[in-house]
Amino acid sequence: MPMADVGDTAFRVTALSWSVPADGRLSWVPPGRIGHDPQNLHLVEGEDRLLVIDTGLAVHLDAILAELGDRRAGRRIVIYLTRIEPECMLNLPALLDRLPDVEVATAVPLSPFDLVHLPHPDLARRVKVSHLAFGGTLEAVGFPLMRILRPPINTLSTSWLSDARSGALFTSDFFALDLAGHEGTPAIRCTAEDLPPRDVLRAGILHKFDWLPRARQEPIAAAWDATFRDLAPIALCPTHGRIAVGADVVARIVSDYRAAIFGASPN
């Protein structure tokens, strides 16, 4: 069972990361870019609940089950789904089946139980699913300071989460292009050293969001600026790719991405 790289990201926020080779077999990594891609499971601790963002990869299922079993400390687990791609959802049936006292929340406008195979039909009746709205919070599932954001750039229905308590921003498949050079590289970076250059960022962004070059840039740039006008995250927590911790390095990364997409910031 692969060991998780465990790191504290922010106040009462922990990342469990497992590295997979970026060897041409990851669709979100552009051809020719190689390295190791951390796959992250973010845990946010509440008083009586533990928020788990997405469900991780099937290849890491046993390790994820073991970690969650160790770390829940008697708390109810809330699984929040940011997207309906398999890397976010495919472990959901096993987590619901093998962990007691779990509920699900999402802003995706589809029933997650229509999309995955539950091992027992009664799980669909027993497990509570909360469909939450963009702009609202996760108060209904015990995390009132966690706000649901509509990303400025997304392909499928996707949500980000902004944690006012810790300053962490959970960005699903965005800010996800920082590969580790080798397998032992920590999943969390605290400095701007060796950040991917802007041309590498642009190639990676356009690789997944390939409609962007043909899109009207002004409304997207406006949405981007509106998103970050009132946000000053101190941690960027994507579902894959290295996690960034520290206000300065996060600000640099946000600025680099903006420049890679739209050109230099108007500020």
Place this chain on the structure above:
Amino acid sequence: MNHRRQALPRQIAPGIVWMSTCLEVPIDGRPMHSHNNCYLFMGAERTLLLDNGHAAGWKTLRGELETVLDGRPLDYLFPTHPETPHMGNTGPLLDLFPQALIVGDVRNYHLYFPHAEARLRQLSPGDAIDLGGMHVETVEAVVHDLPNTLWAYERGSGLLCVSDAFPYIHEHDAGQCGLLAEELPAPPDAASAGWAISRALNWIRYVDPALVIADLDRLWQDYPVRMIGPSHGGVITDPVALSGFFAAGLRQAWNHAHG
């Protein structure tokens, strides 16, 4: 007025069967449906299932598949892209047909189905699967959500399977699930297509529909398409007459986003 009703599965060409695990999408209190189509290609020697629907439709899909296959094995699973409504039954299908391979753009699948890593076959646009007297050719998806999407073309029938392109909703209670677009009481319109497009293709808010339509026009030059098989709409057998609804739907979705 009596309108035709048609259930699925339905043979749409020799050796090609259309199935769907429709998804209910209530709109203004009406029980509308969005297709989640799968296409079964049965060559003389091998069989291929293009897309495999979402998990809630598994019981239906399994029954229909076993009936249509009538004892033949399923040799290939070809999910057009890794989004759960298109590949949500891959796991149980791998179990049910233990010799079946997953083909297409199978990047990431070793992480989703690690026990099936040896059963993955990566294809690129232009590659073809020989089923015996029938070839399913992979085509670059000129309209898609996830960029790792492939379309498929079968030259004998002229069927182009277009995944998330050409979607429209239909009325389940009126028995429209298995009707060709040409058999509907009224052809799909901009409103029906626009509703589906705005949900399936989020980026259309930002991209001029004329660019997308031009891409499709170029594709028609390379592929003599006699049938269009969408994932989220009924099969279209008169592309010249009916494919215009997609362009109208793109414009409607664009206009809606721009007030």
